[in-house]
Amino acid sequence: MPTSDWPTTSARINLRTPDGHCLHVRQCGRDSGEPWLVLHGGPGSGCAPSMAAWFDPLLHRAVLPDQRGAGRSRPAGTLRRNTVTALLADLEQLRVALGIERWGVVGGSWGAALALAYADRFPDAVSALVLRGAFLTGFDDVQALFNARGAGRDLLQSIDGRGEGFPAARGRLYVATDMLQLGTTVQKLNIARAWQRAEHRLLGLQPQARRQTWQQRMALVRKYRLQAHYLYRRAGLGKSALLRAAARIGARGLPVTLLHGREDNVCRPRNALRLSAAIPHARLVWVPGGHLAVGEMAKALGAAIRASAWSVGV
Structure with a gap:
């Protein structure tokens, strides 16, 4: 059933944090349904409307916040005040504000x-986890994303050689972070465009044919910053x-449930094996395809959510 045909709640709220941020939150499904929190990737990407399609509108209440x-x-x-500690506090503030006792997290x-990190920090708030194409935040993971021989070549060229004296991917990220925050508008746009080319290459996507608007280009600057x-x-x-944290969980x-694409070039399949070793009882599902939550992966997400057996707390 298309999400536009849901005979249920489809509401947007703004959650104001004590330190001056305002989170955009979309809700879909029945207020009395099993609550699920959706955490988007990136960092910086925001939730896509297609994420609501993973849920059964008659059974679930999906909560989709855009992170800080x-x-x-x-x-x-x-x-400003944009740290993982703050993100975790935001999620807990949102749960309490919505009157949800426990929720599944995808x-x-x-x-x-x-x-x-959230399930480890707030164990009583989480009833199930569904993790797709997990990123483990190590420098080797970053190195695999942005290396001079691979997709990171575009990013390396975009900083005009200023990162050559820095070690590998971390140096390029150091310069990119600095320029995306303090550089000229042209420098920011060039970095963002190069980063998007690198990302598309990793994901196997074709370059965009349409010319981007000014608003779209500046949105990319904010995302990659x-x-x-x-x-x-x-x-x-x-x-x-x-x-x-995974071992404690x-x-x-x-x-x-761990879902990972067999041909994932962004988050390597070995990540799923590391998590599976840390969480021996976890169900590991290999899915045909790459990193994006489309096609078989989208179907696998919906199936994993429906199969998760846990006590609803609303």
Whole structure:
């Protein structure tokens, strides 16, 4: 059933945080349905309307927030008080504001890392995890994304050689973060355009044929400013810390489903194996295709959500 035909709630709210951020939140489904929190990737991407299609409108209540500075949240693209600690506090504030006792959490890529951190920090708030194409926030993961021989070539060229003296991917991220925040408008636009080309190459997408509007180009600047900010700092998490969090989650017996594309070039399949070792009871599902939540992966997400058996708390 198309989400536009849902005989249910489809509402948008703005959640104001104590420190001056305003989160855009979309809700879909029945108010009495099983509550699910959706954590988007990026960082900085925002929730897409297609994410609501993973849920059964007669059974679920889907909550889709844009994280700080991302999507329609404001102030857009800001790095001010934008840390993983703040993101986790926002999610807990949102849960309490909506009157939800416990919810399932589904996250993809960066959203999977944030979901693990949230379930570890607030164990009583989470009833199940569905993690797609998990990103483990290690420098080796970043290196695999942006290396001189691969997709990162576009990013390297866009900083005019200023990163040559820095070690590998971290140096490029350092320069990109600086320029996306303090550079001229032309420098910011060039970095964002190069980053998008690198991203499209990794995802196997064709370059955009249409000329982007000014608003679209500036939205990319804000998106990649956030992404560089988090990737350079390993999101304040790091792979070792995230795997320790996964092990604690595993020890509690929380229902966990791991979905990973067999041809995922963005978040390597070995990430799923590392998480599976840390959470031995987790159900690991290999899905044909790459990193994006489309096609078979979108079907697998819907099936995993429906199959998750947990006590509803509303």
